[in-house]
Amino acid sequence: QKEVEQDPGPLSVPEGAIVSLNCTYSNSAFQYFMWYRQYSRKGPELLMYTYSSGNKEDGRFTAQVDKSSKYISLFIRDSQPSDSATYLCAMSGVNDYKLSFGAGTTVTVRA
């Protein structure tokens, strides 16, 4: 069993729809949770991060962490074609030197 599980998709939605992305994990020591967006042939860019449980909102993006269920989510409201990318979840414990990544979900927003 992988430490971080992420549905690879692909996910195709019409413009304006809500995109919902999820990851589950098995390591209860994880405290830092991140979402990266990666456009084709580019390096991943840090989109959102949260510490421990709760929600965080930034514009059209909302990140949620449910540590009791070991489940994190990223929601993209009013999706745009420019949101078409691969989204990777990542997480680590407080004293970890490295992140554990999901495999990434490829999202296409249709105009």
Added chain:
Amino acid sequence: SQTIHQWPATLVQPVGSPLSLECTVEGTSNPNLYWYRQAAGRGLQLLFYSVGIGQISSEVPQNLSASRPQDRQFILSSKKLLLSDSGFYLCAWRFFWRGVYEQYFGPGTRLTVT
């Protein structure tokens, strides 16, 4: 502000040739540095990480090596490339800021071994 550079951006090398990829960061000191590989259609594979000059930890035994000759310089090398070394190589750095760890990636080097 902090910036991470990688070069070259693209590289085509024959099997058996050597490799040297360089990564430098600006605007910070003593960062944790990482090398990842992303094969086509696959996730990120951590290859090496470094917490300081001359300190290298290897995650996967393979045909590659890494060095950190200066605080903000991280180099990925190979003496003889294999076909399986093809992929997208990403350098990343991580630092503690405002109570959390943040990790950022460079633009990547796309390596094709022929």
